[in-house]
Amino acid sequence: MVRFECDYLEGAPLPVLEAIAKANLEQNPGYGFDSHSDHARDLIRQACQAPEAGVYFLVGGTQANLTVIASCLKNYQGVIAPQTSHIFNHETGAIEATGHKILSVETADGKLTAQQVRDVCQAYWKETHALFFVQPGMVYISQTTEVGTMYSRAEIAAIHDVCKEYGMKLFVDGARLGYALAAPDSDMTLADLPQICDVFTVGGTKQGALFGEAVVIMDEDLSKEFPYHIKQRGGLLAKGWLLGVQYEALFTDDLYMKSARHAADLAVKVYKGLKEAGYSFLYEHQTNQQLPIVTEEQLKTISQSYSVDHFADLPDGRIAIRICTSWATKEKDVDALLAFMKTLK
Template sequence: MIRFECDYLEGAPVQVIEAIAKANMEQNAGYGEDTHCEHAKELIRHVCDAPEAKVAFLVGGTQTNLTVIASALKSYQGVIAPQTAHINNHETGAIEATGHKVLSIPTDTGKLTGEQIREVCRQYWNDTHALHIVQPGMVYISQTTEIGTLYSRREIEEIYTVCREYHVLLFIDGARLGYGIESPESDLKLNDFPKLCDVFTIGGTKQGALFGEAVVILDETLKQEFSYHVKQRGGLLAKGWLLGVQFETLFADGLYMKLAKHAADLAVKLHQGFASSGFSFYVDHLTNQQLPILTQEQAKKLGEKYSFDYFADLNNGSFVCRFCTSWATQEENVEALLTDIKKI
């Protein structure tokens, strides 16, 4: 079985494994207070061109999202997000379990617009009964989105302008940030994000680490006591050096973006292959989550050799299927898939 259903199927590149093995018998301080974590943070601040940023390492994506959101919001506030957002659909109510409501907005593209956010905030602050309603305190977007679409620089700038207008924080979930940046459709680089939001994440789990996410905090208030929230939410790893070594390796010589480009290049090849074979897409884009539309017979036939996600059912009986590329995707497997889809 050749697997394409997600982008976290494999462990980590050999460079990361070798670095962990090399550090294995070192005696490192606990809870991220080690030289590897400090070096990794400096590397991230350097590539992001954000010398004043606070960088923190957590274990997983859901844990990271709920920790960032819960630490930023007051008890009566909620977070604005697209209806398709990961925090709204794929985190088992984790945000609500922190006591905060996800204020979801319908969207066909997986993206929010500045005008949609302005309307939510305007309605709240103009409502006679605002005291009785959950107050917007943060906006959550992801790059890439849950359906693989990308925000442009202009779109995020417009969102951030509205956020500052209404004094709400902007949080960008970057679980697939590298894959988005390396897409040929992107006009953003890593060092753009500190200028466009209050806090963002750099994904490791899906992009070359065994596990781990890096949180980059620009907002001064959020920086102050974030570490306490990490500990309280169970995100403070005793052997924190394991996270430090991984991000140190990924960012020491550009490995992170090299791995991301590999996935992005194969995503383009996958997209072109499906398109040239006559398949249409749920959303047409060039990021690492490709969403071709298959009939039941086509999906069944491909399922004999390949695994992929059944992303959504369509009214005509067809399926939206998700095929992901990653840092570890083998080009020969993509070629085999493209050869086989021509036969179905």
């Protein structure tokens, strides 16, 4: 069985494992107060061209999301997010468990627009009894989105402008940030993010780390208080140097983006190959989460040899499946999958 259902099926690239093995018997201070973590923070700041940014390592994506959101909001505020977002659908109410409501917005393609954010804010502030409603206090988006679509630099900057107008923070969940930046239609680099949002994550779990996420904060006041939130919310790793070592390796010799480009190249191959074979897609894009549409019978046949994600049931009875590429995907497996799926058309 060859698996394509998600992008965290394997462990880590060899340089990451070698870095952990090399540091294994070192004695390092705990909780991220070690030289590896300090160096990794500096490497991320350099890659982002943000020397003053606060960089913090957390154990996983849900911990990062709930900790960032809880740290930004007052207790009567909520977070605006797409209805398809990870925090709304895939985190078991973690945000609500912190005491904050998700103000979900239905979108056409998984992407919030600046106008939708403005509409939510205007509706709230025009409300005669606004006191009785959850106040919008920040915006959450992800790059790429949960359906694989991707924001342009201008789209994120426009949302950020609305956030500044209404005194809100913009949080970009970058669990798949490298895969977005490496996609053929991307017009962004890591250095753009500090200019167009207040806080973002540089994903590790899905992009070559064994585990862990890096949170990058541009707001000085938020950055000062953030370590307390990490500890209180269960995101702090006692052996924090394990996170530092991994990010140190990922941001040495451009490994992070080299790995992302590998996944991006194979995603384009999946998209073009299935398109040529006559498959349609739930959303048209060329990022690492491809969502071709198949029949129930086709899915049964595919599932005998390949593991794919049953992503969505369509009104006509067909099914959108998710095929993911990652830093570890083998081109020969992609070629075999495409050849196999062509026989089903």
